[in-house]
Amino acid sequence: MKKKRFTEEQIIASLKEHEAGAKVADLCRRMGIAEGTFYRWKSVYGGMEVSEAKRLKDLESENAKLKRLLADAMLDNAALKEVVSKKW
DSSP states (O other): OOOOOSOHHHHHHHHHHHHTTOOHHHHHHHHTOOHHHHHHHHHHHTTOOHHHHHHHHHHHHHHHHHHHHHHHHHHHHHHHHHHHHSOO
């Protein structure tokens, strides 16, 4: 997984600068990012406050953890069904 260079605070601050009238090209040049990255940030973090962005990050990590737990449980369940279905 890639290491993040920018915090949610920095991302939201740059989006607010853009809303205030700063040009995307100038913001991207100053931050050292591609315009595609800026627009991806805008689609994810657009209209959010910093606290909402942190909550989103927490929820995404919790969701990933729960998905891993579910996958492990389903794998265990499938293995147990296979053992039980075999004729001794």
